[in-house]
Amino acid sequence: MRPPVRAYRLTLALEADTSVDMAMALRNLAHRVEREQVTTGVWGGPSDGAIYELLIDQSVTHDAYHAAIREYLASRATPSGGAV
Numbered sequence: 001m002r003p004p005v006r007a008y009r010l011t012l013a014l015e016a017d018t019s020v021d022m023a024m025a026l027r028n029l030a031h032r033v034e035r036e037q038v039t040t041g042v043w044g045g046p047s048d049g050a051i052y053e054l055l056i057d058q059s060v061t062h063d064a065y066h067a068a069i070r071e072y073l074a075s076r077a078t079p080s081g082g083a084v
Contacts, residue, residue, distance in 0.1 A: 001075050004068035007060040008033075016048040025050065 010033075016022035025048040032038045033054065040053045 001072055004065055004072055005057075005060070006065050007057050009055045010038075011053045011055075012050060013052075014048065014050040018047070021047040024048070 012029075014022065014025060014029075016025055029038065029050070029052070038052065038054045042051050043049060
């Protein structure tokens with residue numbers, strides 16, 4: 001059984017020249033995600049660049065995800081009650 005995943009999953013390879021540049025790039029990406037302007041792509045500039053993919057599965061609700069986590073963990077439990 002594979003571990004459950006949440007409705008939104010971001011794969012990101014981000015490079016930057018400084019920690020400040022990286023933080024700014026992350027803030028800008030966060031704003032674009034909030035505005036639903038991110039899917040799959042690349043960007044590059046003088047101080048940062050990235051390759052990204054945002055996968056969205058609207059069928060995965062908060063409650064469904066947590067139910068799936070409980071089921072997944074239960075399936076991995078040993079007969080003595082401990083985790084594998």
